[in-house]
Amino acid sequence: MRARVWSWxxxxxxxxxxxxxxxxxxxxxxxxxRGEYSFDAYRWxxxxxxFRETFSYSVVMALFTIAVGIxxxxxxxxxxxxxxxxxxxxxxxxTLLPLVIPPIVIVFGYIRLxxxxxxxxxTGTATGTNVxxxxxxxxxxxxxxxxxxxxxxxxxxxxxxTEAAQSLGAxxxxxxxxxxxxxxxxxxxxxxFLTFAIVIGEFVMAALLNRPAFGPYLQLIGxxxxxxxxxLAVIAFAITWFCMGLIQLxxxxxxxxxxxxx
Amino acid sequence: MAFLELEALxxxxxxTPVVRRFDLAIEKGEFVxxxxxxxxxxxxxLRMVAGFETPSSGAIRIDGRDVTGLRPNQRNIGMVFQAYxxxxxxxxxxxxxxxxxxxxxxRAEREARxxxxxxxxxxxxxxxxxxxxxxxxxxxxxxLARALAVEPQVLLLDEPLSALDAKIRVSLRDQIREIQxxxxxxxxxxxxxxxxxxxxxxxxxxxxxxxxxQVGPPFEIYSRPATRFVAEFVGRLNVIDAVAxxxxxxxLRTGDVEIALGRPVPPGPVTxxxxxxxxxxGRADGRDLVFRGRxxxxxxxxxxxxxxxxxxxxPLFLDTFNRPDRPPPALGEIGEFSVAASxxxxxxxxxxxxxVR
Numbered sequence: 001m002r003a004r005v006w007s008w009x010x011x012x013x014x015x016x017x018x019x020x021x022x023x024x025x026x027x028x029x030x031x032x033x034r035g036e037y038s039f040d041a042y043r044w045x046x047x048x049x050x051f052r053e054t055f056s057y058s059v060v061m062a063l064f065t066i067a068v069g070i071x072x073x074x075x076x077x078x079x080x081x082x083x084x085x086x087x088x089x090x091x092x093x094x095t096l097l098p099l100v101i102p103p104i105v106i107v108f109g110y111i112r113l114x115x116x117x118x119x120x121x122x123t124g125t126a127t128g129t130n131v132x133x134x135x136x137x138x139x140x141x142x143x144x145x146x147x148x149x150x151x152x153x154x155x156x157x158x159x160x161x162t163e164a165a166q167s168l169g170a171x172x173x174x175x176x177x178x179x180x181x182x183x184x185x186x187x188x189x190x191x192x193f194l195t196f197a198i199v200i201g202e203f204v205m206a207a208l209l210n211r212p213a214f215g216p217y218l219q220l221i222g223x224x225x226x227x228x229x230x231x232l233a234v235i236a237f238a239i240t241w242f243c244m245g246l247i248q249l250x251x252x253x254x255x256x257x258x259x260x261x262x
Numbered sequence: 263m264a265f266l267e268l269e270a271l272x273x274x275x276x277x278t279p280v281v282r283r284f285d286l287a288i289e290k291g292e293f294v295x296x297x298x299x300x301x302x303x304x305x306x307x308l309r310m311v312a313g314f315e316t317p318s319s320g321a322i323r324i325d326g327r328d329v330t331g332l333r334p335n336q337r338n339i340g341m342v343f344q345a346y347x348x349x350x351x352x353x354x355x356x357x358x359x360x361x362x363x364x365x366x367x368x369r370a371e372r373e374a375r376x377x378x379x380x381x382x383x384x385x386x387x388x389x390x391x392x393x394x395x396x397x398x399x400x401x402x403x404x405x406l407a408r409a410l411a412v413e414p415q416v417l418l419l420d421e422p423l424s425a426l427d428a429k430i431r432v433s434l435r436d437q438i439r440e441i442q443x444x445x446x447x448x449x450x451x452x453x454x455x456x457x458x459x460x461x462x463x464x465x466x467x468x469x470x471x472x473x474x475x476q477v478g479p480p481f482e483i484y485s486r487p488a489t490r491f492v493a494e495f496v497g498r499l500n501v502i503d504a505v506a507x508x509x510x511x512x513x514l515r516t517g518d519v520e521i522a523l524g525r526p527v528p529p530g531p532v533t534x535x536x537x538x539x540x541x542x543x544g545r546a547d548g549r550d551l552v553f554r555g556r557x558x559x560x561x562x563x564x565x566x567x568x569x570x571x572x573x574x575x576x577p578l579f580l581d582t583f584n585r586p587d588r589p590p591p592a593l594g595e596i597g598e599f600s601v602a603a604s605x606x607x608x609x610x611x612x613x614x615x616x617x618v619r
Contacts, residue, residue: 178360
């Protein structure tokens with residue numbers, strides 16, 4: 001009985017810890033108009049052209065980052081599992097590096113390596129800087145993407161499926177595209193979702209590379225206005241949860257993955 | 263020239279030899295089983311034929327073409343795995359069509375072929391299902407259909423029945439053999455189950471420690487085992503240590519029992535071997551060796567009664583058919599047993615790779 005009381009108490013503390021700031025933010029974001037609740041702050045945010053510009057910029061960057069991340073991570077994780085299991089600790093270490101190297105260090109490295117007087121002057125053009133920023137995002141999301149995909153690969157018998165496909169005449173492209181990727185799609189989606197969240201909120205890289213991303217915009221509004229940052233935070237949360245819902249839906253709609261979990 | 267030729271195959275993993283000097287020639291349409299305990303190299307041989315392992319030395323030829331250096335997807339072989347290995351994200355029909363799509367077979371032809379394969383394995387109604395909606399036996403039939411859809415030159419079956427329960431195993435076994443005969447496809451079947459190997463195959467290769475111990479039709483493997491390993495691995499065997507007399511006239515002693523084989527046996531210690539079913543209860547014409555023993559145990563198995571007794575000090579099993587008019591003998595009774603001298607195999611001392619007879 002005592003144990004039960006304590007576990008309820010722990011749960012309550014947890015809920016308060018997570019929910020209270022959120023409730024406070026929502027409440028505050030509704031108080032722009034004096035004396036009553038209103039959506040004025042939200043209206044201001046949605047009417048601000050910079051919100052639309054920076055947000056759509058970040059979304060496009062996120063989609064590219066996800067595509068590049070999948071192209072890099074899925075074949076790598078697959079090859080490590082299939083052919084070079086001994087390299088696994090090394091590859092895992094590399095994928096974890098972005099967690100211990102601060103983004104500011106990475107981006108300073110980028111600027112030094114790819115500046116206009118370097119061999120590959122990516123920072124000389126907007127497109128080049130966008131590519132550089134996207135690569136930076138891909139690096140930041142590497143730990144999450146790799147973990148997710150590797151876990152997904154663990155759930156299927158990669159070797160036997162590969163051999164079955166090979167004996168049916170399939171080459172590597174077909175095996176990866178038609179056998180491996182569809183079977184780790186749910187894992188890839190969860191990696192993609194994390195990537196999306198990282199890219200939308202990222203500040204340091206975008207700011208130092210001077211690109212019009214959502215992160216710097218958030219910071220700008222936060223520094224200059226009172227209620228709108230709260231509204232922006234709530235919007236960001238809503239988008240995040242919407243993405244999570246989409247992943248749940250995708251998981252639910254694909255029949256074979258539903259079976260594998262049961 | 264044989265259709266599928268394996269010539270002097272050697273395979274080592276690191277310093278460990280797994281397959282040694284393996285030769286085998288298989289005719290077109292033949293069903294050959296590789297039989298042996300786990301770790302004997304049978305699966306490695308199969309995987310070398312499939313192209314998943316590269317031989318350390320030796321050659322593999324299919325229909326006169328050297329395929330040793332070809333990748334698996336260039337070999338035109340069909341393979342069925344123990345773990346089914348169906349693609350979980352594809353339906354049964356899509357699984358079967360996979361190899362055809364890779365080959366860029368047109369849609370109409372592909373669909374016709376899938377329908378044909380589905381009815382071949384008796385799953386015509388199941389095309390739209392996903393693998394997880396099928397039982398193990400059904401999944402393995404889909405795997406077979408998928409392997410056969412691309413019309414491979416050789417069909418490789420890697421312990422396809424091991425994951426199934428006993429009843430399904432027997433019915434699928436018969437189905438595999440029936441389909442194989444109907445299509446006339448050259449087949450290699452890997453198993454550790456002697457009953458499967460004996461009942462299915464045109465020829466059986468018994469393997470031990472990477473070496474083919476004996477190659478022959480099931481009847482020959484069982485009746486005339488070439489080595490002690492084959493004799494003991496295939497079927498049950500009574501093994502009795504005996505000493506042949508100085509005269510070399512075929513009179514042997516084991517304990518205080520004397521056995522006259524009636525054919526010359528070189529003097530010294532020998533091992534006698536008898537299948538349980540060649541020994542009978544009581545005397546009979548042609549079973550000229552008669553001995554007595556206490557009945558130590560009786561296993562009633564339905565159609566067969568397995569009796570445990572002793573010859574001298576060696577335990578002896580014998581199998582007799584159950585007959586309604588003759589109840590099984592009682593425990594502790596002294597019974598009389600007989601066997602034809604020609605059914606007693608003489609194995610040399612030591613026991614490894616010694617010719618019988």
